[in-house]
Every structure is written in C-alpha cells, then in structure tokens.
Amino acid sequence: xxxxxxxxxxxxxxxxxxxxxxxxxxxxxxxxxxxxxxxxxxxxxxxxxxxxxxxxxxxxxxxxxxxxxxxxxxxxxxxxxxxxxxxxxxxxxxxxxxxxxxxxxxxxxxxxxxxxxxxxxxxxxxxxxxxxxxxxxxxxxxxxxxxxxxxxxxxxxxxxxxxxxxxxxxxxxxxxxxxxxxxxxxxxxxxxxxxxxxxxxxxxxxxxxxxxxxxxxxxxxxxxxxxxxxxxxxxxxxxxxxxxxxxxxxxxxxxxxxxxxxxxxxxxxxxxxxxxxxxxxxxxxxxxxxxxxxxxxxxxxxxxxxxxxxxxxx
Numbered sequence: 001x002x003x004x005x006x007x008x009x010x011x012x013x014x015x016x017x018x019x020x021x022x023x024x025x026x027x028x029x030x031x032x033x034x035x036x037x038x039x040x041x042x043x044x045x046x047x048x049x050x051x052x053x054x055x056x057x058x059x060x061x062x063x064x065x066x067x068x069x070x071x072x073x074x075x076x077x078x079x080x081x082x083x084x085x086x087x088x089x090x091x092x093x094x095x096x097x098x099x100x101x102x103x104x105x106x107x108x109x110x111x112x113x114x115x116x117x118x119x120x121x122x123x124x125x126x127x128x129x130x131x132x133x134x135x136x137x138x139x140x141x142x143x144x145x146x147x148x149x150x151x152x153x154x155x156x157x158x159x160x161x162x163x164x165x166x167x168x169x170x171x172x173x174x175x176x177x178x179x180x181x182x183x184x185x186x187x188x189x190x191x192x193x194x195x196x197x198x199x200x201x202x203x204x205x206x207x208x209x210x211x212x213x214x215x216x217x218x219x220x221x222x223x224x225x226x227x228x229x230x231x232x233x234x235x236x237x238x239x240x241x242x243x244x245x246x247x248x249x250x251x252x253x254x255x256x257x258x259x260x261x262x263x264x265x266x267x268x269x270x271x272x273x274x275x276x277x278x279x280x281x282x283x284x285x286x287x288x289x290x291x292x293x294x295x296x297x298x299x300x301x302x303x304x305x306x307x308x309x310x311x312x313x314x
Contacts, residue, residue, distance in 0.1 A: 017227050018295050028220050029119035032213050036126050039209055043137040047202045049144055057197045058082060059089040059145065064186050066253045069277030072268060080261055087257040089200060090147035092183065093138035095251065096207075098152055098160065099179035100131040100138075105164050106172040123217060130210050141203055150254035156247055163244065168233045170225035174241040174298060176218045178248055182285040182312075184211050219292065226296050238298055242306025249282065249310040279311055286312040 015022045065085050067073040073081065107128055111121045142149055151157070163175065187204035190196055226234060258268035272278050290313050293299050299307055307313040 015224075015227060017223050018297070019223065022224055022227065023220055025220070025224065026119045028217070029123040032123045032217055033119060033126060035213055036123070036130070036210075040130065041133075041206045041210070043133060043140070043203070043206055046206065047199060049140065049199070051199065053197055053199070056082070058193075058195050059086040059197055059200055060092070061186075061190055061193050061196060063277075064189065064281060066272045066278060067258075067268060067275075070271040070275050072263065072271050076263075080263075083261045084257065084263075086145055087147050087150075087260055088253055090142045090145050091150040091254045091257050092186075092252075093141050094150040094254065095152065096138050096183060097135045100135045102160055102164055103176050103179065104128050104131050106167065106176065109164075110169060110172065127214050127217060130214065134207060134210070137203060137206070141199070144199065148256075148260065150256060152251045152254070156251050159247055163240070167240065168229065168236055170222055170229050170233060170237040171240045173218045173222040173225060174237055174293065175244045177215065177222065177289055177292075178241070178245060178286075180211055180215055180218070181289040182248075182252075182282070184208060184215065185285040185288065187211075222298075223296055226298065234297070235301075235303075238300055238303030239306070241293070241298060242303040242310070245307050245310035245312050249312055252282070282312055283314050 059082070062068055062081065062085065065073075065081070065088055067076070067084065076084070107124050111124045114121050116122075139149075152160070163171075167175065184207075187208050191201045191205040191208060193201070226237070229237070253272075255265050255269050258265045290299065290307065299313070304313070
C-alpha cells in the first residue's frame with residue numbers, strides 16, 4: 001500500500017476533514033494499546049467450550065436470521081428455524097475468518113515500511129494478535145456447533161486475493177470497516193440476548209469488546225488517508241469499496257446453509273433477496289458505516305451507485 005506520509009505535526013497543525021480536526025496518530029495508538037492491555041481476552045480460558053447447548057435456544061437472534069419474515073420462514077417448523085440459526089452462525093463465523101485473514105495481510109502491508117517502534121505500528125501488531133485469536137475462536141465455534149465450515153465461493157476467494165494485491169491504504173481500511181461494522185452491529189444485538197446460546201453470547205461479547213478498538217483505529221486512519229492520499233487513490237477507493245460492498249452483500253450468508261437444513265436453495269435465496277425485513281436489517285447494520293463514509297467523501301459518484309446496488313445503502 002502506498003500513500004503520502006502524514007506526520008504527527010501535520011495533525012497538530014490543524015489538518016481536518018468534514019468531521020473536524022484529525023487526531024494525533026500516536027496518541028490514538030497509545031490509548032488503544034492501553035485499552036488492549038486492560039480489555040483483551042483468551043477465548044480458550046474465558047469461555048466454557050464443554051457446556052452442552054441448551055435446548056430451545058437460538059444460535060443467532062431469529063430477527064437476524066436471513067429468512068426471517070419470508071413466506072418460507074412462516075412454513076418452517078421451530079426446530080428447522082433453530083437449526084438454520086445454528087448453520088447461519090457457522091456461516092458468519094466462516095465469513096469472519098475470511099475477512100480477518102484478509103485484514104491481517106492488509107495490516108502487515110500497511111506497517112511494512114513504517115517505524116516498528118511507533119505506537120501506530122505496535123498497535124497494528126496488537127490488532128493482528130487479536131485477529132489471530134478471533135479466527136481461532138470462530139473456527140472452534142464452528143467445530144463445537146457440529147456444522148460444516150462455510151467458505152466463500154471460489155470467485156470471491158479469487159476476488160479477495162486480487163483485492164489484497166491491488167488495494168491502496170484507504171481502500172484497505174474502507175474494506176476493513178465494511179467487514180467489521182455490519183457484523184459488529186449484529187453481535188451487539190446478540191450478546192445481551194438471553195434467547196441465544198450462552199457460548200454464542202460469550203463469543204460475540206469478546207468480539208465486540210475487542211473489535212471496538214479495531215474500528216477506532218481503522219476510522220482514524222481512513223480519515224487521515226482520505227485527506228492526504230492522491231486524488232486518484234481517493235477515487236480508486238470509492239470504486240473498490242463499492243465493488244467490495246457488492247461482494248460482501250452476496251457472500252454474507254453462504255446459500256449452502258439452506259440445503260443443509262432441508263430447504264430448496266433457489267427458493268430460499270430468492271425469498272431472502274425479495275424480503276423487505278432482510279433488506280432493512282442489512283441497511284441498519286451498515287448505516288453507521290455508510291454515514292461515516294459519506295461524511296469523509298467515500299460515497300461519491302460511481303462508488304455511491306455501487307454501494308446502492310449492493311443493497312447496503314438506502
């Protein structure tokens with residue numbers, strides 16, 4: 001990733017965007033490092049992986065299950081609905097691992113030519129450590145749930161590989177936020193929900209607490225990049241982020257979950273796409289992010305049209 005360097009003095013000298021003065025990069029990183037020291041978790045020790053699942057509890061809040069509100073949902077038995085929530089939780093954990101593997105590689109590229117002694121780089125390394133734990137946690141959750149691993153399609157795998165190769169720094173942080181904030185919104189609804197299995201609630205609680213730091217880091221850096229990056233890089237970010245939003249919306253739930261719970265895949269996918277409730281859920285999940293991206297100039301021109309076509313932007 002290439003970009004114009006921004007020194008601490010630049011921020012202190014009044015560099016700003018539509019949201020106000022940019023914060024000092026090192027001060028932000030120092031605060032995040034302090035928060036990491038106080039509020040980091042080892043899922044292997046924090047969670048009871050051996051406790052049996054509780055009968056009748058969901059693996060994902062029903063309102064967030066993809067088929068909720070569709071005619072097919074109304075015809076499904078409660079047992080089948082619970083089973084679908086179990087498989088969708090596994091599919092989202094699988095998606096989370098894919099995103100985090102991409103993110104870790106992008107972070108390594110971001111810090112490759114920066115001073116390793118800086119707080120900014122030390123926090124990036126701390127975040128990579130967090131993401132390693134999260135990926136292991138999600139993988140263990142899939143295994144514990146006795147469900148398949150749900151990889152993204154081969155096409156999306158190749159697109160992810162291409163994106164990691166050509167992405168600029170602002171494009172990388174925009175994609176990072178897309179991968180983090182929609183799932184974060186859903187997880188914030190999940191971990192306090194007593195209708196949901198305790199293990200799922202524990203996993204989402206850990207992820208929400210630690211991802212809050214990652215979101216802060218990415219937002220502050222993206223603001224800086226959209227002010228300092230060359231115009232071609234800013235425009236490239238708008239286009240690539242819009243295309244990544246389209247990929248994200250399609251890949252969000254692997255359609256094999258429907259087959260694995262005894263449903264017709266084509267019928268299920270068609271009903272999800274036509275469901276007003278599902279569209280509203282995805283747009284609500286993305287709203288905090290799309291408002292932010294709009295404020296800092298990412299949602300413009302062709303990029304905005306791509307975001308609209310993804311269904312994540314009303």
